[in-house]
Amino acid sequence: xxxxxxxxxxxxxxxxxxxxxxxxxxxxxxxxxxxxxxxxxxxxxxxxxxxxxxxxxxxxxxxxxxxxxx
Numbered sequence: 866x867x868x869x870x871x872x873x874x875x876x877x878x879x880x881x882x883x884x885x886x887x888x889x890x891x892x893x894x895x896x897x898x899x900x901x902x903x904x905x906x907x908x909x910x911x912x913x914x915x916x917x918x919x920x921x922x923x924x925x926x927x928x929x930x931x932x933x934x935x
Contacts (some may be wrong), residue, residue, distance in 0.1 A: 881905060 876897045914920060921929065 877902065877906070 885905060885925070886898065889897055889901065927934070
């Protein structure tokens with residue numbers, strides 16, 4: 866089960882929703898729709914972060930994640 870908390874920033878347009886549904890196979894589950902919408906939202910947020918300069922170089926990322934990569 867998925868719980869989605871949509872805020873003003875997280876809202877999508879009807880056009881994006883329709884496009885996401887059109888890309889799914891003829892038969893699909895509600896979970897597939899939700900997963901597709903979550904993916905599209907994460908991609909949009911990533912593009913926003915890039916546009917705002919909220920990114921790390923490979924070296925910075927490795928340094929920040931070094932404790933996890935052991």
